[in-house]
Structure formats: C-alpha cells, structure tokens
Amino acid sequence: MHLFVRIVDLASFTKAADELQLPRASVSLAVQQLEARLGVRLLQRTTRHVSPTVDGQSYYLRCQQILQDVEEAEGACGGGMLKPRGKIRVDLQGTQALHFILPHLGEFHARYPDIELEIGLGDRFIDLVREGIDCVLRSGEPKDSSLVGRRVALLAQVTCASKAYLRRRGQPHTLDEFKTHDAVNYLGANGRSLPFEFLVQGQKRAVQLRGPVSVNSAYAYTACCLAGMGFVQVPRYHVQAHLHSGELCEVFPEWAPAPMPVWVLYPHARHLSPRTRVFIDWVAECMGRAA
Incomplete structure (x- = not known):
C-alpha cells in the first residue's frame, strides 16, 4: 500500500x-x-x-x-510509550532555519532519537504530496487552500538601507521622498517584486520602488542591501547585528509594517503521521521561544 x-x-x-x-x-x-x-x-x-x-x-x-x-x-x-520513528522530509525557509531551528536540532534528536530528518532549505513553491515533503516552514499568509497551516510566529519587520547608501542619497523623511529612492527588490513566487508596506495611522500603505537589482533569496537580499544597492524590508532578527553595528540604518520606525506571520504547512491533517506531528509541535516550540 x-x-x-x-x-x-x-x-x-x-x-x-x-x-x-x-x-x-x-x-x-x-x-x-x-x-x-x-x-x-x-x-x-x-x-x-x-x-x-x-x-x-x-x-x-x-x-x-x-x-x-x-x-x-x-x-x-504500550499506552503510547512507543516513541515516533521513521523518516521526515521537511523544507525550511533558509534564514529562519539557521536562526531558530538548526541550532536546536540536538534537542529534538535527544527527545526523538528514532526520527530521521531530511531537511531542505529554500523558499520556493513546493508540491508537498508530489515531492514527498511532510511539511514546510514559510513566511506570509498561506495561499494554497489544499494545505493545513499552523501559525508558529509573528516576526517584527524593519525598513533599512546601508549607511553608505544613505550617505550618498540622503535619508527620506516622507513616503513621497521614499518613492524617489532605490530598492533591492524581492521577487515573490509569481516572479513579481514585492512592494514595501507601512502602517501609517493604522492604514496599510504599499509603495513600489524601482531598483538596480532584484533577487529571490533572503541571503542575497540582505547582501545587496549591505552593498549599498538600496532599501530592503526584512524581519528584524535577520539584520539585527547589522543595525547594532551601524552598517544598516532603519527608517520610518514609527510606520513599521505589520509583523510577518510564519507558518508550518502540511497536507490535510488526516494524513499527518505521529512523527510529523511531534516535529511540527517542536518547531512551534522553537519559534515561540524565539518570539
């Protein structure tokens, strides 16, 4: 079967x-x-x-x-004494995995020594059933209605650019000024660049900037920002060290975008194995501690 x-x-x-x-x-x-x-x-x-x-x-x-x-x-x-066992194939968003999940894998292995993990890192669209993936960790609101989602975190976001870029182009003080600046544009799953979003007096404002480079990798997104290519809008944890060192500078903190939701997505719950269920619970625990 x-x-x-x-x-x-x-x-x-x-x-x-x-x-x-x-x-x-x-x-x-x-x-x-x-x-x-x-x-x-x-x-x-x-x-x-x-x-x-x-x-x-x-x-x-x-x-x-x-x-x-x-x-x-x-x-x-044995009254549930038999621990989950077997192989789990998961796909995790790269920066979140490196920051929140991978450093604690030893803890998961100690708790469930009979579970073998096969981990992929990425942010691409995945057909979980066809590719044999048990669950994925993704940011943003789920768009695939065939999957079950469990929200595991809300990540604060920041709009920033490098000190060198701001020295060269000046710091914007209004959204109209911001519209004249460059962005490192991030390409979504549909191939289109994602707009910058701000909460101004409780209202969401979306701003699309032009820019010299577009990327589909979180690592490249931050690297291009550090290289002075323009503004980015990212979860704060991903650039906290650069903000602290002064390499990157935040703008419009009073209009920070809404926190980014992070979800674990998996096929319909009736197909969820015990080993996948305990892994999802553990990921939620890790993300919850970090949040």
Missing part, C-alpha cells in the same frame, strides 16, 4: 523506486501482483506519466487512511 501511494503521489514508478530504494523491476512486479489480487487495474501507464484509474483513485484514498491508522495504532502500543 505504501509503495502504491508513493507511485501515485510521484506519478512515476522510477521516482517511487528511487525514493524507497527498491529496484524498478520489483516495484512494477509488486503493482502487477496487487492488481491481480484485487482483480482491477489501478494505474494508467504511459511512457512519461502514471495516473490512477477510477478504481485506483478510490483505493489510493483508502490506502492513505489505512496507513495512517496503522502508524497511529503502532504509536499507541
């Missing part, structure tokens, strides 16, 4: 075989035997794609629930 579910998730025999470290021929034979035993065709196969038949889709949904029930039943053995 687990093999069949992963084939459907990945739409590929080869990818499922690679993920589960099985020979491709063994995967094909297992599905053939499963179809023979059930007396129905479960998968439509082409040279490039694999998709479930009507019967296959129904069986796939039942398999997901059964596998979840089995894992929960095993976890409940």
